[in-house]
Amino acid sequence: MLPESPGASATPTRKRKRDCSVVESPSKSSTPRKRKSFSNYSFSESPSKSSTPRKRKSFSNYSFSKSRRQFTTDESLEINTFFERRTSSRKTQSVVEKEKENDLIEAILSHREDGLEVAEIENKGRGVIATKQFVHGEFIVEYVGDLITWKEAKKREVKYASDTNVGCYMYYFNSKAKRFCIDATNESSSFGRLFNHSRRKPNCRTRVVWIGGKSGEQPHLAIIAKRDIKKEEEMLFDYGDRERDAIKENPWLKD
Numbered sequence: 001m002l003p004e005s006p007g008a009s010a011t012p013t014r015k016r017k018r019d020c021s022v023v024e025s026p027s028k029s030s031t032p033r034k035r036k037s038f039s040n041y042s043f044s045e046s047p048s049k050s051s052t053p054r055k056r057k058s059f060s061n062y063s064f065s066k067s068r069r070q071f072t073t074d075e076s077l078e079i080n081t082f083f084e085r086r087t088s089s090r091k092t093q094s095v096v097e098k099e100k101e102n103d104l105i106e107a108i109l110s111h112r113e114d115g116l117e118v119a120e121i122e123n124k125g126r127g128v129i130a131t132k133q134f135v136h137g138e139f140i141v142e143y144v145g146d147l148i149t150w151k152e153a154k155k156r157e158v159k160y161a162s163d164t165n166v167g168c169y170m171y172y173f174n175s176k177a178k179r180f181c182i183d184a185t186n187e188s189s190s191f192g193r194l195f196n197h198s199r200r201k202p203n204c205r206t207r208v209v210w211i212g213g214k215s216g217e218q219p220h221l222a223i224i225a226k227r228d229i230k231k232e233e234e235m236l237f238d239y240g241d242r243e244r245d246a247i248k249e250n251p252w253l254k255d
């Protein structure tokens with residue numbers, strides 16, 4: 001039995017960042033004395049032109065009175081019209097998270113399975129090896145199988161247990177307050193069902209991804225890189241089974 005790996009049901013935290021729009025503040029050193037109170041003025045020209053000799057300027061929104069040596073201006077205009085408004089091109093955390101989610105959905109729907117091959121692994125039977133590098137957080141493959149209820153899964157387990165030639169490919173998990181199982185017992189060409197277990201040094205983890213379809217939204221299990229993975233490494237995730245009886249029967253669950 002492959003129960004939900006730690007954290008599989010957890011909703012990723014999304015930290016909100018404040019809006020990155022900034023209004024550039026004026027540089028004090030370049031400000032001529034007589035123009036000190038900016039809040040009363042608005043200029044139609046950009047700050048870069050402020051070094052132009054005064055005589056040549058033709059400001060449309062204010063007039064300069066020589067006698068009083070004061071500017072008068074249309075005060076209804078805002079200070080922002082003088083200072084160039086800059087908007088940061090950096091993405092907020094929520095935008096980055098949304099893009100990652102969309103990438104996962106795209107990878108699942110397109111059945112992405114590249115960069116993997118099956119190999120015989122000592123004492124484990126078949127396993128999956130990386131044929132390319134994966135970066136931390138990258139989608140690797142979907143754990144494909146029948147999506148069934150826990151009740152149905154328990155029934156199937158009884159049936160499978162009666163045949164010693166049938167291995168265990170049931171992945172149990174909770175999501176959105178419901179309990180599910182993906183049964184990948186039937187042989188298929190999908191790599192996900194052949195990932196072996198490691199509790200101590202897993203390089204992959206699972207993540208539940210809900211995708212809408214004809215029959216409504218359904219959970220999918222994406223296997224993603226828990227850290228950077230080198231070519232030739234075996235792909236391993238933590239099956240999460242901590243039950244004493246299960247460990248007694250399958251001592252490799254401890255490793």
Ligand SMILES: C[S@@+](CC[C@H](N)C(=O)[O-])C[C@H]1O[C@@H](n2cnc3c(N)ncnc32)[C@H](O)[C@@H]1O
Nearest residue numbers: 123124125126167168169193194195196197252
């Ligand atoms: C989901 S299958 C993985 C693919 C399987 N090795 C195969 O050849 O089809 C799970 C089974 O693989 C074996 N297995 C997984 N991880 C193992 C490990 N760390 N050590 C030994 N056997 C392992 C166990 O027999 C387990 O029931």
